[in-house]
Amino acid sequence: MPALSRKMALAAFALTAAAMLQPLAWRAAGIKPQDLENRPMSARPKITVDRLLDSTLYESISRYLEDRNPLRWYAVVAQSRFRYEVFGTVDTAGASNRALAGREGWLFLKETLDQPCWERTTLQQGIDVLKSMHDALVDRKKTVVLTIAPDQASIYPDKLTPALISLSACARQSRETLHDVIRSSKFTHYVDAFEVLRAARKADQRLLYVPYETHWTDLGSTYFISKLMKQVFGETRDLSRLRSTGTRSDLPDLARFAGLFYRYNFDTYVHDLGGVVTRQPTTIEHGGEGRPYVRQTSTSNSVPLDHRKVLILHDSFFYISWDHLASFFDDVLYVHWNAFDPAKFGEFARSADIIIVESVEREVYKRLSELKPEQAQAFRDALGRADVAR
Numbered sequence: 402m403p404a405l406s407r408k409m410a411l412a413a414f415a416l417t418a419a420a421m422l423q424p425l426a427w428r429a430a431g432i433k434p435q436d437l438e439n440r441p442m443s444a445r446p447k448i449t450v451d452r453l454l455d456s457t458l459y460e461s462i463s464r465y466l467e468d469r470n471p472l473r474w475y476a477v478v479a480q481s482r483f484r485y486e487v488f489g490t491v492d493t494a495g496a497s498n499r500a501l502a503g504r505e506g507w508l509f510l511k512e513t514l515d516q517p518c519w520e521r522t523t524l525q526q527g528i529d530v531l532k533s534m535h536d537a538l539v540d541r542k543k544t545v546v547l548t549i550a551p552d553q554a555s556i557y558p559d560k561l562t563p564a565l566i567s568l569s570a571c572a573r574q575s576r577e578t579l580h581d582v583i584r585s586s587k588f589t590h591y592v593d594a595f596e597v598l599r600a601a602r603k604a605d606q607r608l609l610y611v612p613y614e615t616h617w618t619d620l621g622s623t624y625f626i627s628k629l630m631k632q633v634f635g636e637t638r639d640l641s642r643l644r645s646t647g648t649r650s651d652l653p654d655l656a657r658f659a660g661l662f663y664r665y666n667f668d669t670y671v672h673d674l675g676g677v678v679t680r681q682p683t684t685i686e687h688g689g690e691g692r693p694y695v696r697q698t699s700t701s702n703s704v705p706l707d708h709r710k711v712l713i714l715h716d717s718f719f720y721i722s723w724d725h726l727a728s729f730f731d732d733v734l735y736v737h738w739n740a741f742d743p744a745k746f747g748e749f750a751r752s753a754d755i756i757i758v759e760s761v762e763r764e765v766y767k768r769l770s771e772l773k774p775e776q777a778q779a780f781r782d783a784l785g786r787a788d789v790a791r
Contacts, residue, residue, distance in 0.1 A: 481660035491659040500659035501568075507560040507612040508655040513552040513763040514561075518571035519770070524582050527769025531758065532586050533777040534743075537784055539589055544755045546633055547583070548592040550617065550625075550718035552762040553610045556598045560612075575766055590633045597628045611665055614653035616718055619669045619725075626725040627672070629757075634707075636729075644673035646724075672728050676703030680727035691740025699727040706731040712753035714741060716761050730755075738768065743776040747783030 484490055491502045493511075500508045531547065538545045554561060554569060555576065561569065583591055598609055598617070601624040609621035617625070623643055630636035646669045656663040671678070678701045685694040699706060711726075711733040713719060719735065726733055734749060738760065750756055760768055 514569040516572040530772035613656035642673040692737040709754035743780040747780040
């Protein structure tokens with residue numbers, strides 16, 4: 402772009418310098434800008450004398466001011482809410498186009514519906530890797546559990562519009578193929594969360610997912626944990642009794658993706674087994690990629706806790722379940738999928754008694770496609786030689 406004249410540059414600089422004070426004035430008034438596009442806000446541009454004649458300086462200043470103008474946030478949110486509440490649509494052309502509008506005020510994550518048609522051979526190869534790891538653990542007398550957390554649309558398909566039903570054709574086909582592959586692979590313990598939550602929806606009018614959030618609610622999680630404890634561990638206590646622990650006000654992820662920024666009051670529960678359980682999470686930095694590991698220890702003033710060591714490979718669905726598992730086990734090590742290393746996981750599995758592998762439906766296909774036989778071998782090698790203290 403052509404350089405500005407000196408007089409124009411000085412005038413523009415004076416006006417822009419005054420504008421640069423606006424964010425400070427808004428902050429002093431207690432009004433702060435908020436992220437709209439799920440990207441870092443533009444950095445404060447560096448202003449130097451030798452850049453006064455450079456037009457790119459003023460472009461950077463313009464982006465900086467636009468990002469930090471709180472009135473822009475209110476205007477964009479107001480527009481998004483008007484479109485959604487009046488016409489039942491969301492903006493799918495902007496930077497935050499991950500949310501799609503369903504029926505009756507529901508939103509859905511685009512990537513959960515717009516899935517490829519995954520081939521059986523690809524899914525079978527990934528399941529075979531997990532089965533090899535499973536067999537190595539079972540050979541060492543360890544309890545192994547596989548489960549998949551359903552996406553919203555799998556439990557509330559009636560909230561999809563005809564267009565979204567058409568969009569999700571491959572997702573439905575891949576889901577059925579995966580379930581068939583898992584059933585034929587004969588895992589010792591597969592907890593079918595789809596079956597659990599579909600049955601729970603028929604029996605319970607309370608929400609297991611909410612219209613603006615991709616994850617299950619506390620209630621949905623308690624149904625899943627109840628099934629896990631009864632099916633795998635033979636729990637005989639009454640797990641239908643829940644104790645309300647209040648509500649938490651959160652900004653659901655889909656409301657944020659759609660630019661609506663609705664807050665939602667989530668009811669929270671734990672299993673009512675008598676007594677009070679206190680959990681203590683400890684972050685364990687691993688120095689590699691992905692989230693740190695978290696070791697959760699629990700104590701109870703009356704409820705007997707299981708002293709076996711639990712290792713869980715998980716994603717974001719299990720964060721809601723931490724309080725619920727704490728009512729049963731006093732030592733759980735959580736490893737997020739984005740920090741999965743087969744050799745390290747094998748080392749941890751050596752000192753664990755129970756290993757749970759969970760993936761959300763929308764991610765499981767890609768994760769299975771990326772699992773390779775050499776990873777299973779690395780896991781088996783580490784499981785056979787390592788003894789890591791926890």
